[in-house]
Amino acid sequence: MNNNQTIEDTEAGIIESFSWFENWEEKYEYIIELGKKLPALEEEYKKDENIIKGCQSTVWLASEYKNGKVFYKADSDALIVKGLVSMLISVLSGHTPDEILDAKLGFIKEIGMMAHLAQTRSNGLVAMVKQIKNYALAYKSISVVGKTI
Amino acid sequence: MAELTIISPAFDVNEIRKCFPVLEREVKNQLLVYLDNAATSQKPQSVIDALSHYYSNYNANIHRGIHTLAEEATAAYEATRVTVKDFIGAPSSDEIIFTRGTTEGINLVAYTWGRQNINAGDEIIISAMEHHSNIVPWQILCEEKKAVLKVIPVNDEGELLMDEYRKLLSPKTKLVSVVHVSNALGTINPVKEIIDAAHNIGALVLIDGAQSTVHLDIDVQKLNCDFFAFSGHKVYGPTGVGVLYGKKKILESMPVFMGGGEMIKEVTFEKTTYNSLPYKYEAGTPNIADTIALKVALDFMTETGKEMAASHENDLLKYATQQLETIPGLRIIGKAKEKVSLVSFVIDKIHPQDIGVLLDNQGIAVRTGHHCTQPLMKRFGIPGTVRASFAMYNTKEEVDRLIVGLQKAIKMLA
Structure with a gap:
């Protein structure tokens, strides 16, 4: 899907949604719902090189570069992590490598998820963001040297 | 209920x-x-207090100082050794080596006894329910020495298949290193049986006591294990201190682990002679505060x-x-x-x-x-x-x- 909103707009939308939640249950039910809604990644993408493997659960992250924009697909065997990665993708997918690399992603902190999932080794949000940005950086370098993939 | x-x-x-x-x-x-x-x-508060009391009242480097603080710190540090000895039923406090934890204890044995005694074609037996700490050191050793790592399988209940274990034992078996209590399943393994069978064919046995020491009565003499390792932080004590017990004869015959201060007798540029047990394996300034507090943790358990x-x-x-x-x-x-x-x-x-x-x-x-x-x-x-x-x-x-x-x-x- 093409992302016509800016990254900041999408982030603001998420922060707005979360501001309505009155307790942690509602927050997590929302994230779990996002996890359930994110379509399972096709088996062809579930290969080792797409794994962000951590101590606890497995996250697969695949990307595609089309018309100067990066598109992400992801999956996880854990539902909450899947919901979180779904949120990240909804914010960053469909943007240019530069936009993705510049994204501050303040919403993670705003919605109270930073402290919670950054800790579980490489499988926290931090690792996911890093991998998402790594892809963007790789596409940026490729586009600079004028190659297509 | x-x-x-x-x-x-x-x-x-x-x-x-x-x-x-x-x-x-x-x-x-x-x-x-x-x-x-x-x-x-x-x-417990008493363990936390012991740490703070040490740093507030008698923080000093141990063993060589002649001043009061050093003497007090040395006495407290060595008192822990005696308490540990009694806690696990070891015959002598010379057989109690302070480590950072179970992992270091196992590695110490792998790097010293292992390097001295394991040769190409020798076999080391572990079990399918080992913590990575009791797998990886032996894998490294086996790879280096072209030795073979054998694994005792477990059944669906999470118990070791003892018949399979006996089948694995052979004259090639030099060491059996098994976990006393599984950290993932809770299984208490029949270590006495494992030890006796290994000794029958002349192999040594290391028991990983990381999970057992807090729950079970440990008597290394009754068990007759050759090595027993555990961690302070799993027995209500501080992190960063652990214990390796080894039979004196074996510890004496083993080469040193790390070189440095404390573990030496005399150093010249031509040759260094090493300190006696247990200091031979305690190079450098040890973890004095946490070791002192470990005694308080063990006393707490005994008193409770x-x-x-x-x-x-x-x-x-x-x-x-x-x-x-x-x-x-x-x-x-x-x-x-x-x-x-x-x-x-x-x-x-x-x-x-x-x-x-x-x-x-x-x-x-x-x-x-x-x-x-x-x-x-x-x-x-x-x-x-x-x-x-x-x-x-x-x-x-x-x-x-x-x-x-x-x-x-x-x-x-x-």
Whole structure:
């Protein structure tokens, strides 16, 4: 899907949604719902090189570069992590490598998820963001040297 | 569960709880329920005070100082050695080597005894339920020496297949290194039987006591193991200190581990002679404060009564097992007849991490994941488990909180 909103707009939308939640249950039910809604990644993408493997659960992250924009697909065997990665993708997918690399992603902190999932080794949000940005950086370098993939 | 009496008259869990300040804290606006004791136990106030008292009153480097502070620190440090010796029934405090923890103890043996005694074609036996700490050091050694690592399999209940073990023993077997109590399943292994069988064919035995020391009575002489390693932080003591016990004769014959101060007798540029036991293996300034506080932790356990604590913990295990089994779709991993108070489980179609996150939001600390036993998880065909592990200060009410928390988590994830 093409992302016509800016990254900041999408982030603001998420922060707005979360501001309505009155307790942690509602927050997590929302994230779990996002996890359930994110379509399972096709088996062809579930290969080792797409794994962000951590101590606890497995996250697969695949990307595609089309018309100067990066598109992400992801999956996880854990539902909450899947919901979180779904949120990240909804914010960053469909943007240019530069936009993705510049994204501050303040919403993670705003919605109270930073402290919670950054800790579980490489499988926290931090690792996911890093991998998402790594892809963007790789596409940026490729586009600079004028190659297509 | 009327037939279970959780609080025995002589063991007052509420009094015990008062000794552990962290148990009063709130997590996510609820009183903490700490069920991750197999990872590390909480510390009684007396242990915390011992650390602060050392740094406030007699912090000094030990063994060579002639001033009062050094003498006091040395005396306290060496007093721990004597307490440890008694705690595990070792014949001599010379056989008690302070390490950073179980992992370092196992590595010490692998790097010293192992390098001296393991040759090409020799065999080392471990079990399928080892922690990575009792796998990787032997793999490194086997790779270096072209030796072979053999693995005792486990059955579906999570018990070692002893007949298979006996079949693995051969004149090529030089060492058997097994875990006393499984950190992932809670299984208590028949280590006495394992040790006797290994000795019959002339192999040595190392027992990984990381999980057993806090729950079971340890008597290294009765066990007749050659090495026994455990960690301070799992026995209500501080992190960063552990113990390796080894039979004196073997320790004396082994080459040194790390070189440096403390472990030497005389150094010249031509040749260095080494200190006697146990200092031979304690190079550099040791972890003085934590070692001193370890004595306080062991004394605390002895004064509380290890047997009564174990009986309380076993009641909790029984109660938790009964309650968990009422949850639809929940499967307990590890149903050995002999278990310590630890229960690992999986729930149909739910990832353990999701359970862990939602329990944490209810103030309940459990461990989720593979528990550093990836080969064992593979054996059971699961990515990991949720593990609740109990200590002397846990209560039946906390088990109830776990059950209610789990039901809520399952409902949210369904």
